[in-house]
Amino acid sequence: MxxxxxxxxxxxxxxxxxxxxxxxxxxxxxxxxxxxxxxxxxxxxxxxxxxxxxxxxxxxxxxxxxxxxxxxxxxxxxxxxxxxxxxxxxxxxxxxxxxxxxGTLDEKIKYCFSVYDLNGDGYISREEMFHMLKKSLIRQPTEEDPDEGTKDLVELTLKKMDHDHDSRLSYADFEMAVKEENLLLEAFGHCLxxxxxxxxxxxxxxxxxxxx
Incomplete structure (x- = not known):
């Protein structure tokens, strides 16, 4: 050099x-x-x-x-x-x-939210959660509707994290949920x-x- x-x-x-x-x-x-x-x-x-x-x-x-x-x-x-x-x-x-x-926790929350906001509209929608969580479940070949487990997981996630109950996660929802329970930081996938x-x-x- x-x-x-x-x-x-x-x-x-x-x-x-x-x-x-x-x-x-x-x-x-x-x-x-x-x-x-x-x-x-x-x-x-x-x-x-x-x-x-x-x-x-x-x-x-x-x-x-x-x-x-x-x-x-x-x-x-x-x-x-x-x-x-x-x-x-x-x-x-x-x-x-x-x-x-x-990164600090605050920086990592902003970063993870931006990764999970697939279309960049400022929210993590039901559809986005479904796509990300779909890969996390092991499917059984006998399941009549293999997507049913993912749909249930999306509903459980919304119940846990959707503080304003509008059926999607805003940044404020995500931040509040992660600060209450740090393990939710990578709730939708391994990105750190x-x-x-x-x-x-x-x-x-x-x-x-x-x-x-």
Whole structure:
């Protein structure tokens, strides 16, 4: 890596670390280097790209953070891609990872809600709950209506979380329910890394002497 590249990375890390609540300049530098390396390894030579596309980002979620559900991975991509341009920029990468790795409960509630709000209308509807919860139940081949169990689960969830009784979850509903019972944070699917994957990622990103 040339001195100029190092200087550019240091300057970018300083700028981003001032804007992102969590982390520091050294960690931001490590994440920028990781971001650049991912682009170099997976982008077609000669093709100018300044961000991680959906396919590459899903590959990272699967291989680094152990995520397997397509719907959840698409939701995580939307949550990271703040400007909705179909690419995760280096700033969006660091901002998203700051919540993944060290987010407060409030930050994680906002993040999970944005993942579960599949159509981005500000609510988690019955239909959205049904689609997300459908995969969580093991179906029995003898069931006459295999969707009946999912429908029951949706109704139970609404009873537990729908505080204003309008048959859908607003952000206020979701926030109140999670603060009453933290286990409801990932009620509709696995969209945050577990402690083991966080530790492995941090060891890879922040403790690799080749990146310092």
């Amino acid at each position: 040339s001195a100029m590249n190092r200087k550019l990375i240091q300057n970018l890390a300083e700028t981003i670390s001032k804007q992102v609540k969590r982390g520091n300049k050294t960690e931001a530098e490590c994440l920028i280097r990781m971001f650049n390396r991912l682009l170099e390894e997976h982008i077609v030579p000669g093709r100018a790209v300044n961000g991680l596309d959906r396919g590459l980002f899903r590959y990272i979620l699967h291989n680094t953070f152990g995520m397997t559900d397509d719907m959840m991975m698409d939701g995580v991509f939307r949550a990271f891609d703040k400007d909705n341009d179909g690419l995760i920029t280096v700033k969006e990468w660091i901002e998203g990872l700051s919540i993944f790795l060290r 890394p577990d402690a083991k994957n966080i530790l492995m990622f941090e060891q890879q990103a922040f403790q690799d002497p080749l990146q310092r």
